Amino acid sequence: MSRIGSMHKALGVAVASALVLTGCGGGTDDGGATGSAGEDGVITVKLGVVGPKTGPASLYYEYMDQTFETFFDDFEEKYDVRFEVVSEDDQASPEETARAVSRLINEEGVHALMGPPLSGNSLQVADVVQRSQLPWLLPGPNADEIINYDIQPNWAFMTNFTNQQIMAVLGERLWANGQKVGIVYSADGFGQSNREHLTSWAEENGHELTAEETIQPGASDANAIIQRFQDAGVDSVFMGITQGADTATVTRAIEQAGFEPKTIMTTGTILTNYRDVADPSQWEKIQIVDPRNFLEGGDAEVLAAVREATAEDPAIPTNNISTYAMLDIYAQAVQEVGDATDFGAVRQAMEDIETVHIGDSLTIENPFSEDDHVLYDDDPANWHTYGFDESFELVRLGTAAECLQNGC
Amino acid sequence: MDALVLGLVLGGLYALLAQSFVLTFITTKTLNFAVGEFVALGAFVVLAVAGWSWLPDVAKVAVGVLVAAVVGAAAYRFLVLPFMTEGEHDVRWLLSTVALSFVMLNLITNVEGPSPQRSETARLSGAVDVLGAGVSKQQLLIAALAVVVTVLLVVASKKTSAGLVMRAVSQDPETTSLMGVSPRLVGMVTYAVAMGIAALTGTLYAATVGASPVMGAPLLVASIAVAVVGGLSSLWGPLLGGALYGVLSEVTSYEFGAIWGETAGLLLVIVVLVWRPQGLLGRRTEVKL
Numbered sequence: 290m291s292r293i294g295s296m297h298k299a300l301g302v303a304v305a306s307a308l309v310l311t312g313c314g315g316g317t318d319d320g321g322a323t324g325s326a327g328e329d330g331v332i333t334v335k336l337g338v339v340g341p342k343t344g345p346a347s348l349y350y351e352y353m354d355q356t357f358e359t360f361f362d363d364f365e366e367k368y369d370v371r372f373e374v375v376s377e378d379d380q381a382s383p384e385e386t387a388r389a390v391s392r393l394i395n396e397e398g399v400h401a402l403m404g405p406p407l408s409g410n411s412l413q414v415a416d417v418v419q420r421s422q423l424p425w426l427l428p429g430p431n432a433d434e435i436i437n438y439d440i441q442p443n444w445a446f447m448t449n450f451t452n453q454q455i456m457a458v459l460g461e462r463l464w465a466n467g468q469k470v471g472i473v474y475s476a477d478g479f480g481q482s483n484r485e486h487l488t489s490w491a492e493e494n495g496h497e498l499t500a501e502e503t504i505q506p507g508a509s510d511a512n513a514i515i516q517r518f519q520d521a522g523v524d525s526v527f528m529g530i531t532q533g534a535d536t537a538t539v540t541r542a543i544e545q546a547g548f549e550p551k552t553i554m555t556t557g558t559i560l561t562n563y564r565d566v567a568d569p570s571q572w573e574k575i576q577i578v579d580p581r582n583f584l585e586g587g588d589a590e591v592l593a594a595v596r597e598a599t600a601e602d603p604a605i606p607t608n609n610i611s612t613y614a615m616l617d618i619y620a621q622a623v624q625e626v627g628d629a630t631d632f633g634a635v636r637q638a639m640e641d642i643e644t645v646h647i648g649d650s651l652t653i654e655n656p657f658s659e660d661d662h663v664l665y666d667d668d669p670a671n672w673h674t675y676g677f678d679e680s681f682e683l684v685r686l687g688t689a690a691e692c693l694q695n696g697c
Numbered sequence: 698m699d700a701l702v703l704g705l706v707l708g709g710l711y712a713l714l715a716q717s718f719v720l721t722f723i724t725t726k727t728l729n730f731a732v733g734e735f736v737a738l739g740a741f742v743v744l745a746v747a748g749w750s751w752l753p754d755v756a757k758v759a760v761g762v763l764v765a766a767v768v769g770a771a772a773y774r775f776l777v778l779p780f781m782t783e784g785e786h787d788v789r790w791l792l793s794t795v796a797l798s799f800v801m802l803n804l805i806t807n808v809e810g811p812s813p814q815r816s817e818t819a820r821l822s823g824a825v826d827v828l829g830a831g832v833s834k835q836q837l838l839i840a841a842l843a844v845v846v847t848v849l850l851v852v853a854s855k856k857t858s859a860g861l862v863m864r865a866v867s868q869d870p871e872t873t874s875l876m877g878v879s880p881r882l883v884g885m886v887t888y889a890v891a892m893g894i895a896a897l898t899g900t901l902y903a904a905t906v907g908a909s910p911v912m913g914a915p916l917l918v919a920s921i922a923v924a925v926v927g928g929l930s931s932l933w934g935p936l937l938g939g940a941l942y943g944v945l946s947e948v949t950s951y952e953f954g955a956i957w958g959e960t961a962g963l964l965l966v967i968v969v970l971v972w973r974p975q976g977l978l979g980r981r982t983e984v985k986l
Binding site for chain 2: 343476504507508509510512514517534538541546547561562565566
């Protein structure tokens with residue numbers, strides 16, 4: 290009897306340890322965030338943040354955390370808005386995301402919701418958040434489908450580019466000179482959205498995809514994918530892959546097969562996890578496009594400040610910048626309204642915002658309208674094309690328009 | 698031909714890890730569902746000693762294997778053995794190994810972070826041409842090791858006294874214990890060897906994909922499938938299962954797209970389970986699962 294009891298105890302300890310280590314429960318730092326100005330004239334906002342605090346996708350929470358740590362004091366000084374974060378761990382799973390969002394909205398009574406950062410999870414909770422009529426801050430996801438503009442007023446705002454935009458910028462480049470295009474995309478919301486928007490762009494512009502292949506997260510090889518590309522005569526490859534490590538699996542297979550496409554393009558997700566598992570010979574031909582200038586100006590200032598404040602590299606550089614932009618927009622709106630609990634007025638102030646500040650030296654004017662809640666546009670002249678040097682440092686090759694016209 | 702060659706090489710990776718399942722099943726009739734985390738443990742231990750320049754790569758890998766072996770033996774003693782005392786239908790060890798998997802995953806993630814880390818130990822760069830197919834040298838090394846490890850295990854089980862004891866415990870633990878053999882000790886040694894093999898797989902695999910806490914998870918399903926196809930009670934089983942699973946999934950991926958590759962491999966498992974539940978090379982035996 291005692292032996293069985295001790296077994297149960299051991300199992301209990303193991304399960305309890307697992308629960309503790311997986312970080313069940315949320316992090317609450319509710320120091321009296323009323324949403325209106327206190328005696329010091331500062332408005333304290335209760336910001337609900339949902340993202341994968343634990344697990345393999347935790348970088349997608351870390352970039353928000355790094356940006357908070359680096360800039361919260363700046364925003365308080367600049368706009369008299371203090372953020373108090375109430376965070377929930379969605380573990381990157383759809384079920385946990387639904388639970389986390391519900392808890393933040395219904396139990397915590399947050400004044401605005403930031404996240405979830407993964408497109409698939411955001412899509413799943415989109416209706417719920419829109420119905421809650423809270424400002425919904427989305428610095429991470431890229432899937433256009435998250436915002437349904439049939440819902441007006443619309444509560445969601447995105448400060449990352451969208452998949453539709455990147456396809457509009459990339460399409461001509463991929464199909465330049467009659468190249469045959471193949472896409473390999475990750476089997477998740479981000480990858481699916483990439484594939485759908487590339488297909489749509491191709492159909493609208495009289496092109497067709499020659500090959501399309503899915504890669505599962507953590508796949509041990511991509512040899513068959515590359516072989517199928519070669520057999521189909523693909524000479525222009527787009528990789529719409531969430532994790533840099535999976536991108537490395539594809540580029541490793543490209544090298545292994547001796548495949549030499551003329552064009553290999555991907556997104557800023559390659560800046561995450563790729564360098565540590567790939568070799569220079571595998572990235573020498575890869576290029577990315579992004580609306581942000583990572584090397585100079587306000588975007589670069591944000592990244593430098595994160596490095597200095599956290600003593601770490603930005604977890605996902607693109608999203609560190611988009612989180613900064615989102616906080617700037619929301620803080621300005623709250624300052625203008627004077628009450629974070631007047632959700633409708635804050636939403637309207639966000640939609641009407643005149644100038645978004647990124648770092649000290651970059652501004653974006655009048656980015657939003659009733660049916661456009663996305664910070665960036667899809668003008669290739671406003672996007673940058675980057676390659677990589679031997680050390681995987683970004684090299685700016687020109688604007689996307691220049692590279693389309695002159696080649697890069 | 699490319700698909701055949703690459704399938705065999707990929708099957709070698711799965712076969713090496715599948716030996717971890719087969720070994721523990723033969724001796725203790727249990728499976729350790731934390732094998733994926735032992736893969737990561739081995740990789741991270743080797744990463745931790747990678748800076749010891751005075752130690753050759755082989756010795757660094759040995760350190761990783763030894764640490765995983767010790768943890769594996771302890772896991773059997775404290776998390777498997779206590780949960781299989783109620784007879785053949787006592788499968789609480791299944792829950793305790795799953796719990797161990799969660800605990801190890803989170804411990805490794807908390808210590809090392811979620812991102813893959815580059816591992817240069819025992820790393821072979823580049824590819825070689827095998828019958829016209831470009832094959833990564835690292836993958837080829839892993840496949841070759843799968844064959845070597847299998848042969849060594851078979852020889853050890855048939856030609857050494859330790860192997861004899863292992864087989865005796867496997868067939869009748871009660872009688873062997875009356876003869877002075879400790880099934881508990883044999884189980885611990887078997888778990889040590891099995892988790893050492895998992896760590897070896899992890900170390901070599903990490904040289905390709907980087908060491909990360911979740912690196913073992915994508916291999917787990919395929920390795921269990923390979924063990925089941927080959928037969929959980931046969932040391933030769935993983936090689937046959939790995940070859941069939943690898944070739945089938947690779948050929949299917951080539952013909953119909955990557956998404957169908959793993960599906961085809963798992964369909965093979967179902968076919969084998971229906972036609973020959975003990976696996977292609979396994980002996981018919983009462984299974985507790």
